[in-house]
C-alpha cells in the first residue's frame with residue numbers, strides 16, 4: 001500500500017459479522033445495553049482514531065432524547081416492505097422509502 005491510498009472500512013459488513021455478533025441480522029438494540037466484550041472496532045458507527053466523529057456524544061444524546069420523546073406519545077407501525085433491498089452508498093440505505101404509521105397513545109390525562 002502506498003501513501004495516498006484510500007481505505008474504506010465496510011461498517012455494514014463488520015457490523016454484521018457473526019464472529020462478533022450473535023444473530024447479527026436481527027434488530028436487537030438491547031445487545032448494546034452492556035458492553036459485552038466485543039473487540040474495539042467490531043462496532044464503529046462514528047469511525048475511529050484521531051479523526052473520529054466529533055459529534056458522537058451529541059448525536060447519541062439527541063437520538064435518545066428524540067426517540068424517548070416520540071415514543072412516549074406514539075407507537076410506530078411499519079407499513080412498507082419489512083425486508084427491503086439495500087443500497088451501499090456512504091451509508092447503507094433501503095432502496096425504497098420506509099413508511100410507518102404513527103398511533104398516538106391514549107391521552108391518560110383526559111380519562
Ligand code: HEM
Nearest residue numbers: 044045046047048049050051052053054055056058059060
Ligand atoms: C448518527 C449520527 C452520526 C454518525 C453515524 C456520524 C458518523 C461519522 C463518521 C463515520 C465520521 C468519520 C470518522 C472517521 O473518519 O473515522 C464522522 C466525522 C465527523 N462528524 Fe459525525 N456522525 C454523526 C453525527 C454528527 C454530528 C451530530 C456532528 C456535529 C454536530 C458530526 C460532526 C462530525 C465532524 C465535524 C466529523 C469530522 C471529524 C474530523 O474529520 O476530524 N457528526 N462522523
